Amino acid sequence: MKFKIIKSSSKNLSRIGQIETTHGIINTPAFIVGGTKATVKALTIDQIKNLNAQAILANTYHLMLQPGAKIIQHADGLANFMGYNGPTFTDSGGFQIFSLGLAYKQNLKDMTNSRNSTQKLQYSKGLINITDEGVEFKSHLDGSKYFMSPEKSMEIQHQIGADIHMAFDQLTTPLADQSIIEEACKRTHQWALRSLTKHQKLNQQHQKNQQPEQALYGIIQGGRIKDLRIKSAKIINQLDFDGFGIGGIFEPTEINQVLNWIIPRLTIDKPRHLLGMGAQPLDLFLGIENGIDTFDCVAPTRQARNGALYTSNGRINIKNQQFKTNYLPIDKNCYCYTCINHSQSYLHHLFKANELLAYTLASIHNEYFIVNLVDKIRLSILNESYQEFKKNFLINYYQESDFINKFI
Numbered sequence: 001m002k003f004k005i006i007k008s009s010s011k012n013l014s015r016i017g018q019i020e021t022t023h024g025i026i027n028t029p030a031f032i033v034g035g036t037k038a039t040v041k042a043l044t045i046d047q048i049k050n051l052n053a054q055a056i057l058a059n060t061y062h063l064m065l066q067p068g069a070k071i072i073q074h075a076d077g078l079a080n081f082m083g084y085n086g087p088t089f090t091d092s093g094g095f096q097i098f099s100l101g102l103a104y105k106q107n108l109k110d111m112t113n114s115r116n117s118t119q120k121l122q123y124s125k126g127l128i129n130i131t132d133e134g135v136e137f138k139s140h141l142d143g144s145k146y147f148m149s150p151e152k153s154m155e156i157q158h159q160i161g162a163d164i165h166m167a168f169d170q171l172t173t174p175l176a177d178q179s180i181i182e183e184a185c186k187r188t189h190q191w192a193l194r195s196l197t198k199h200q201k202l203n204q205q206h207q208k209n210q211q212p213e214q215a216l217y218g219i220i221q222g223g224r225i226k227d228l229r230i231k232s233a234k235i236i237n238q239l240d241f242d243g244f245g246i247g248g249i250f251e252p253t254e255i256n257q258v259l260n261w262i263i264p265r266l267t268i269d270k271p272r273h274l275l276g277m278g279a280q281p282l283d284l285f286l287g288i289e290n291g292i293d294t295f296d297c298v299a300p301t302r303q304a305r306n307g308a309l310y311t312s313n314g315r316i317n318i319k320n321q322q323f324k325t326n327y328l329p330i331d332k333n334c335y336c337y338t339c340i341n342h343s344q345s346y347l348h349h350l351f352k353a354n355e356l357l358a359y360t361l362a363s364i365h366n367e368y369f370i371v372n373l374v375d376k377i378r379l380s381i382l383n384e385s386y387q388e389f390k391k392n393f394l395i396n397y398y399q400e401s402d403f404i405n406k407f408i
């Protein structure tokens, strides 16, 4: 993997760059679409390409349970298995192990809002058991037991064979006690080194077998604690990773502050990925102007399946009665397949009738909206019109001026 910066803004930390992988180039900043189980839900590969998505991020935890990493390895890796000839990422599986373990059968939102007591309760139920060696956990599919360590995560990610992998880290809720976050952070740093050592060994084997090398990002954690975030950034920056993943940010209101602590401590010549953020436009603007190059988030397709659709004037729920007789497209400024060919009324009908096409058309629109928003931001950085574009977009989107005034 190679990364080059084409232009850096003089006004903020944003930059335009290119990540070159074995399976193609990603022009950054870029939104990487979520392909959790080796599928972007409800979309075919052609539909993904037509909405201008540049890369897909799949999930190690889900793929190791089903179909199993070896099945994907035998298909020559994730891209080939999916029938997709573009760049792919995998995350380490850590996030899902901890979130599904801690927040078993609960919404992840409960976890981010939950206090330490919930965490202790879940630990005591034995759903996950964390030691310095790794994590024992139970599959959310059938309750069978698994063990994951940094080495194991690397082995599985190399079998899955995406272009870019993430080091195995320990996630905590940002509301946990400081001592718990400190312990998780310390472990994340030890695991980072073990992930990197194993990754380098596996890459040597690829070289011997004349297979392409795979890239690894180190993960920066530390919750909302300044000293821990700075320490984490410094430690991960010293290791020989190909890029950085920043984890543990859950709210857009935290982005400015947390990235302010981290980004100045990172070398400028490696790409930076903000893990799991991009559910709403503000995440993307704040991430990019603070020096983030790529994002991933499953929210656009998840929201689409609930009928929640992005428009230039904010999010709407297409299932609401007001859309029943509206024959305009979802967003008059959107040029996705759905907006070009279909009306709000038709989408409303498909959702009301529980027709499967509703998921596809809504997902095309939401992914296109977010992917293309990042493309427009990239263009505005290139044209030196970022501030103007940001202000116009956010005022139209959020409308509640009091909230958004803090960010423009």
Ligand SMILES: [Zn+2]
Pocket (backbone or CB within 6 Å): 330, 331, 334, 335, 336, 337, 338, 339, 340, 364, 365, 366, 368
């Ligand atoms: Zn559209």
